[in-house]
Amino acid sequence: MEELEGVIWKEFHCSCRLVEILRDIDFAYHEGRDQYYSTAILKELDKRAPEDLLKVLAITGGDLFIPILTYVFGEAQLGGRCALLSSHRLKPPDRSPASLMLYKRRMIKEALHELGHTFNLKHCREETCIMHYCRSIRNVDSKDESFCRYCMTFLRDEFKRLGLDPSSLKELTK
Numbered sequence: 001m002e003e004l005e006g007v008i009w010k011e012f013h014c015s016c017r018l019v020e021i022l023r024d025i026d027f028a029y030h031e032g033r034d035q036y037y038s039t040a041i042l043k044e045l046d047k048r049a050p051e052d053l054l055k056v057l058a059i060t061g062g063d064l065f066i067p068i069l070t071y072v073f074g075e076a077q078l079g080g081r082c083a084l085l086s087s088h089r090l091k092p093p094d095r096s097p098a099s100l101m102l103y104k105r106r107m108i109k110e111a112l113h114e115l116g117h118t119f120n121l122k123h124c125r126e127e128t129c130i131m132h133y134c135r136s137i138r139n140v141d142s143k144d145e146s147f148c149r150y151c152m153t154f155l156r157d158e159f160k161r162l163g164l165d166p167s168s169l170k171e172l173t174k
Helices: 002-012 038-048 097-118 137-142 149-161
Strands: 035-037 056-060 064-066 069-072 074-076 082-086
Touching: 002 097, 035 038, 038 056, 038 064, 038 074, 038 082, 056 097, 064 074, 074 097, 082 097, 097 137
Parallel strands: 035 064, 056 082
Antiparallel strands: 064 069, 074 082
């Protein structure tokens, strides 16, 4: 969690704090699929989240779905406040140091992706951009941990709209 907080600070220049909002997500469990309906969790997060939080990123180990897809790595409210990330399908194949590093990178990429949606960013066609839509774990592994120039421009515009300082965003190196 500390590493994720550091990455969020680096990318968005927003401070983070850990807050327990939902301890139990069984209300969103779908027995026939043996998965959790992510949209229902997002709605509950939005109801319960403290008002002083700009954005909320919830992390679960449960396997998530939306009705039109077999699974999702996460879901977010586009331009909204809440995002949800599941570690379930991002887990490494074993507990070796290389696999654990891969798992961390996957979690960071998908956390930034879902938070990007809360800042009104849509899916990007650029395959290396953090906002690229991932259909498989291979797609997650092949994208970078940063926003492309196009998405960064939209992110800066959204920061301005929210009254945040867009100059605090990480400078592009690409």
